[in-house]
Amino acid sequence: MQDLGIQVLFRGNNFLRLLEGMWAALRIALIAMALSVLLGFLFGMLMTIHNRAIQCISRIYLETVRIMPQLVLLFLVYFGAAKHMGVNLSGEMASILVFTFWGTAEMGDLVRSALIAVPTHQYESGAALGMKKWQTYFYIVIPQSVRRLLPSAVSLLTRMIKTTSLVVLIGVVEVVKVGKQIIDASRYTNPKAALWVYGAIFLLYFAVCFPFSKLAAVLERKLAE
């Protein structure tokens, strides 16, 4: 029988290593997402303040992040920071920073639109009941906006997970890097390794992202009801 080469995935602990690599990528996305949610809420609330200077600055921030490819941001932080601040950022640190920077902007915009969508009488009723400003936000506005926010926040997470594939280009050891190591190690014993390894990585990403995007779709449908 012809050698298919699929064994490369199961030789030694190759598959386990790929999974570990996937987890390294996923961890970056999850940490950055958690930070983005926190900072994004603050940024979103900041954007609802009617102040020209704040709105101008946040607009510029948002548009800059939107218009720059994430890879460019990664390059800027990874190569730029090392030179200017003299800090030797690890690739992982740099990518968490960039993803948080990006996620905060996107999340902030989502929070802003969700906060605006809460009708004014909700704020006013809170005030009429003698609640303080933070109480109105904490007990009335935020719980309502979270429901509205959830679908798009989950799809932002999916986008973030997909974007973690870029971090290999600034030298983070994650699933693609591990895949390359496996391919190089079996260059002579299994010349077809690349096909199977990259195929497996492709499917791994799909396996991680698909449930999230389904979840986002379900949440959106629930919200529409």
Added chain:
Amino acid sequence: MDIHFIKENIPLYVEAAGLTVRIALIGILCAFLVGLFCSMIRYLKVPILKGMVQGYIELSRNTPLLIQLYFLYFGLPKIGILFSSEQCAIIGLAFQGGSYMAEAFRSGLESVSKVQKDTGLSLGMTEKQVLQYVVLPQAISTSVPVFCANVIFLIKETSVFSAVALADLMFVTKDLIGIYYKTDEALWMLVIAYLLLLLPISILSSVLERKVRYAGFGNTSTVSGK
């Protein structure tokens, strides 16, 4: 900042940007066609093909372009399917973008109310005519905002092409940093190059969005650009 160095290397960036634009144009055009094709299949509910299109859309939306490129460029040659870097980039962009475009069209098609279609049919138009003259024009005009967002998204995605050995902006930047250690200059030129590429498109798309809002028919406010 070394102005002389910047001046000397501008042609490199111009060339790289040209490459990005060329591939992006072809790729986005292909993506547009793939998207139109897929959304038509779903709209007309062609059996079997409909399921395949659905599978394709899920697969392409839930995987990163970079991994798709690696698979195309490093994986497929092992079973004798060889693509050049440029072909890979274009195929990758069409594969990734096609599903986004299909979703954009779908949301547009869904926004056209059923009354429009029925009215067309009752006026004696054939199914094809209704699609061509009634449904599609309205659907396309309502999906323009999403479509524009997709174009910008896809141009941004082109930044990963350096991974399949295309001499794009990222590639040139990394080269200059590696050879001359002129990190600042190279990064500045990179940022400015992308700004020059994307800012006009971003502005143009917001103008276009405002323009096509007039082309809407009836209640178009229900369509939200995502």
